[in-house]
Amino acid sequence: MLARAHTVVEARVAQHASRHDLTLAEFGALQALHRQGPMLLGELQRHVLVSSGGMTYLVDRLESRGLVTRRPSPTDRRARFAVLTEDGQRLMDRIVPEHVRAVADAVDGMSAAEQRQASALLRALGLGVAEPERADAAPVPPPDEPVAPSWPARTAKRGKPPQLEPSEIAPPAPAQAPEESEPEPPTRPGPEQVAAVAPALAAEEVEWVEAGEPVPDEEPALLIGPETTILVVDDDRSTRKVAKSALAGPGREIIAVDSAADAERALARHDVALVVLSLVLPDADGRAVYTRLSRQRTTAAIPVIMVASKVGERARVECLGLGVADWFEKPIDGAALAKAANALLEGGLVPIAAAADPVTAALNRAAFAEAYEREVTARTEDPTPTALALLDLDAISAVNREHGRDIGDRVLRQMRELLSGVLRDTDVVARWRDDEFVVLFPQSDPATATRLLTRAQALLTTSPPTAPDGTEIPITFSAGIATASPLTSMEEAVATADRALSRAKSGGPSRVVSVEDESTETPTTVLVAEDDRVTATLVRHRLERAGFEVVHCESGTLALEAAEQVTFGLCISDIRMPGLDGFELVKRLRALPQYEAVPILMLTSLGREEDIVRAFSLGASDYMTKPFSPVELLARVQRLLRRRVSSSPA
Missing domain, CATH: 3.40.50.2300 (Response regulator)
Incomplete structure (x- = not known):
């Protein structure tokens, strides 16, 4: 019965919260802050009854929506308060009355006295059920032995509620002389006694213990709330x-x-x-x-x-x-x-704000996508251009090999700090991939972006990143710049900048290239082995739009013949083809000296992990699963070509 009642009531509350795009836990946190004002995160955690990690994520989500903010404690710099923002306050001012009416409707079938008693009983029941059973618990006495008043003793140990006299727990035994009669054993508390003490139980202090920490015998862990x-x-x-x-x-x-x-x-x-x-x-x-x-x-x-x-x-x-x-x-x-x-x-990797990259503290992709929507897509009436740049550290892999990944991450952080110092307050910096940053220059043309990034390159030369011991770590970056417009998706704009970045890196380190710059470079020729004409047309169209030359062969046999006559810059091959399949094609290509370092991208059907494993073992450089995004295909092609340039001897 309890389970069914809980399901019905929770569904009603959840339905109300979901209308405002809130989970039950998020609504509970906002309600606690609205009712009691700023709260320490640990205190808020106890009110909402979630784990510490879950509370961090919960506050992150509310903070990302502008409903909650964190403020440091004025007395303890390690402690932080959760505080409702003005938007959060307005939201709760609007929906709390609705919530009160929803709760009132849910319990409308009970009288006011029954509602108070039910609330008290459920609080006491929750605390009682939550206490884990102990292996060394005292055995249950047989029916003819007195039952010890363990319930009030447990509540006293859990918190500090008012101390109860035996008379408050069970009716007193008739006054009789001890030598003439044995005293009656105390009874278990009835509803009236539970109702009297339940408010004290609900208000008690609860100490949470993180998973993995030892739990003192005298302080059983309290396990209430979402898992x-x-x-x-x-x-x-x-x-x-x-x-x-x-x-x-x-x-x-x-x-x-x-x-x-x-x-x-x-x-x-x-x-x-x-x-x-x-x-x-x-x-x-x-x-x-x-x-x-x-x-x-x-x-x-x-x-x-x-x-x-x-x-x-x-x-x-x-x-x-x-x-x-x-x-x-x-x-x-x-x-x-x-x-x-x-x-x-449990803290080995402490979660940070949902808008930030955990290594560099720059914006992550999700936050950058929102910035792009705000600064580019939504400006349909503004003809002012917006430049977008993709930056790649030229030798971060060498830094990781020589100094270790921790130093490589330190270099990335210092790179983000350098960019923040050179760029304007209106510019948006985010981490895109391992060694790549993406920068949005609102209402600025590629020439302005080029000037700012060239200044950053000069500063990186004179003030290189350093190891913890002060050792300088010389490093450079290359950049490709594109122009973004409301008609261009973020993925397309980044792919265009990626193409310019590939041109920059092919000319040597520490270069900045815009797609608007005239190029005299010979376009890369790509071999496409694909028997499906629809897929082949899709691939060919996207690559040719990006400036590549494409040679298409409908079988592995024809592709091998073409490769023996011309050395292509990159090969794309389907796995399932008539005659010579993709596996045999990649094997034979790798046997040709001129194709030892040429990137080979395999196309495979979804869910065929064994195909991917076999393709890599034969020498494939990367794979994509069908159906695929043409924009992602272009991005992978450009990354493979950049890797080849980076690994080529100077």
Whole structure:
């Protein structure tokens, strides 16, 4: 009965909160701040009854919507208050009366006295049920033995409610001489006694204990409220089973799904704290799924652990560069996965604002997409151009190899600080990929962007990044500049800047090139081996628009013959083709000396992880799953060509 009543009432409250695009936990936090004013995050956590990690994400989401802000404590710089913003105050002023009416309607079938008694009973019940059973608990006495008044003793130990005399718990025994009669045993409290003490129980101080910390015997942990939700996305049943077993624990809910579509539905319905994501899914590429998550403000701060078969180092480096928190090869080590998840959930990687990149504190993709919408897409009546630049550190991989990843991250942070010092307050800087930044120059032409970036290059030369011991780390960056307009999507503008960046890097390090600059360079010729004419037309059209020359062959046999006569700058091959298939084509191309370093991009059907593993083992440079975005195809082609330029001997 309790469960059914809870479901009905919660559904009513959730329906009311969802009309304002709020979860129950978010609504509870806003309601607490509206009622009691600024609260320490730990205090707010106790009111809403979520874990510390869940509270961080919750406040991040509310802060990203402009409803809540954080303020430092005037007495303790380590403590921070959550405070309603003016928008948050106005929202709650508007919806709290609606909420009160909704709650009143939900309990309309009860009298005022019954409502008060039900509230008190449920509070006491929640606290009583929440106390975990202990293995060393005292045995239950037989019916003919007195029942000890353990209930009030437990409440006194949990908090500091008013001390109750025995007479307040059970009716006093008749006054009789001790030597003539045994005293009657105290009875369990009745409804009236529970109602009397319940307000004190609800107001008591509750000390939360983080997962993994020892719980003192005299202070049982209180486990009330939403669980930490972990989402496992993998179509391999054995991987899901290992992950669920490794990640399970007290206070955790594990949701396992086998497709990207199911993952999106789960993310929409649950407050997910961590995602374990397969690189290859039956309906999507894991990299594309992660990119979508990173571009949405509601999911950008959720850490993602990528799992994959042995597809090679390049795929791992790319995923880590995109921003995934960790990488595991199948078959996954359950203990190692659990350790990584615990570190992400319990403070090993402290979540920061959902708008920021965790390494550099620059904006992330989701926040940059919002800035692009505001500064470019929405300015339909403003003809003033907006320049967009893509920056790439020329030798960050060498820094990582020589000094370690920590120093490489330090260089990225110092690069972001340098850009912030040179660029204007109106310019928008975000981290795009591992060693790339994207910059928006609102209402500025490419010439202005070129001038500012050239100034940044000069400053980087005179004031290079430094290691913690003061050692200078010389580094340069290259940049490509495009013009963005309301008719150009963010992805298209970045792809255009990416093309200019490829031209910049092909001419040497520390160059800035705009797509508007005249180029005398010979265009790169791309070989496309694809028997499907629709796919081939799509690929050819997008590459030719970007300035590439394309040679199309409808079979692997014809493609090999063409490659033996002309050395192409890049090859794109389908796997399933008549005659010579894509596997045999890449194998034979790699046997030709002139194709030892030529990038080869494989096209494969969704969900065929074994194809990807085999393609990498034969020498493929990268892969894309069908259907694919033409913009993403162009971006991958340009990245592969830049890698070739970067790895070529000087």
